[in-house]
Amino acid sequence: MFKATVLIKRRPSILDPQGVAVEKGAKHLGISNIKSTRIGKLIEFDVDVKDRTAAEKEVNEYCSKLLSNPIMEDFEFNLEEVK
Amino acid sequence: MSLKFGVVVFPGSNCDHDAYYSLRKVLDYDVEFLWHKETDLKQSRVILLPGGFSYGDYLRTGSIARFSPIMDSVISFANKGGIVIGICNGFQILLEASLLPGVMIRNNSLKFACKDVYLSVENRETIFSSEISSDKKVLKIPIAHGEGNYFADVDLLNELETNKQIVFRYADADGNVNDDSNPNGSQMNIAGIVNKKGNVFGMMPHPERACDPTLGRTDGQQIFKSIANYILN
Numbered sequence: 001m002f003k004a005t006v007l008i009k010r011r012p013s014i015l016d017p018q019g020v021a022v023e024k025g026a027k028h029l030g031i032s033n034i035k036s037t038r039i040g041k042l043i044e045f046d047v048d049v050k051d052r053t054a055a056e057k058e059v060n061e062y063c064s065k066l067l068s069n070p071i072m073e074d075f076e077f078n079l080e081e082v083k
Numbered sequence: 084m085s086l087k088f089g090v091v092v093f094p095g096s097n098c099d100h101d102a103y104y105s106l107r108k109v110l111d112y113d114v115e116f117l118w119h120k121e122t123d124l125k126q127s128r129v130i131l132l133p134g135g136f137s138y139g140d141y142l143r144t145g146s147i148a149r150f151s152p153i154m155d156s157v158i159s160f161a162n163k164g165g166i167v168i169g170i171c172n173g174f175q176i177l178l179e180a181s182l183l184p185g186v187m188i189r190n191n192s193l194k195f196a197c198k199d200v201y202l203s204v205e206n207r208e209t210i211f212s213s214e215i216s217s218d219k220k221v222l223k224i225p226i227a228h229g230e231g232n233y234f235a236d237v238d239l240l241n242e243l244e245t246n247k248q249i250v251f252r253y254a255d256a257d258g259n260v261n262d263d264s265n266p267n268g269s270q271m272n273i274a275g276i277v278n279k280k281g282n283v284f285g286m287m288p289h290p291e292r293a294c295d296p297t298l299g300r301t302d303g304q305q306i307f308k309s310i311a312n313y314i315l316n
Contacts (some may be wrong), residue, residue, distance in 0.1 A: 015232075017191045064145065066150070071185070072188070
């Protein structure tokens, strides 16, 4: 079995109103050197197969068909084998 | 030719009954609910994807509803030229299903926007806008959404404009389209678009909430009357 950690990031060309608003919060707190805050998603799940290639294939499909929207997001993932 | 609307019900849809009420009780059209787990469109001539929070808006708005069994039927219906209208969450589902181009992101205010807005009619030669009288500069229709900020790259925006796919833009009461009249940050104040073929339409404002005269606004009727006129004539 593999433990998958997926990171989904909004494409640099797509506005991130949440990131902008959160960064304003930083300014209010007096944290003044923060720039270009972008908010993404981190998704964890298990993949119940023995073979890494098969796990990668399945995670790729899950990410590209459902977890991310290819028009506005990019994804990357990490697979850690769980014994 | 018979006119029948099929209103799809997803878990979390909450404007399905408003749509049903306006179509049946106010406009006297034939209408039937279509449960998301079904695949039969029951001879509907028009499919309406209603507003709401399908699947709790989890992951991205519309992203899970897009894979409901009924959506396979809706997609093939649309690809064969069938008429589909998506309102609010329904519009978001059409974007996720790639039946319409672009994406929706969070309102630039980060606030849920719930108020009447004015829509400038940019194209009256669509199935969805042909009955809007030419002396009517704007339609007054309410919005209620947190993610209605339409985003597309420059090429797509140019394409939408060139092909006259932009049907409605957010405007002020006099029809001026500007930043002050933009409630959510949508690019080019886009409030409603059609696909290239002209048979699939999505809009963020809620025409079904602007049909019953008792509620003080009726401009939404013109959108449904346009569809009816197209089918019946």
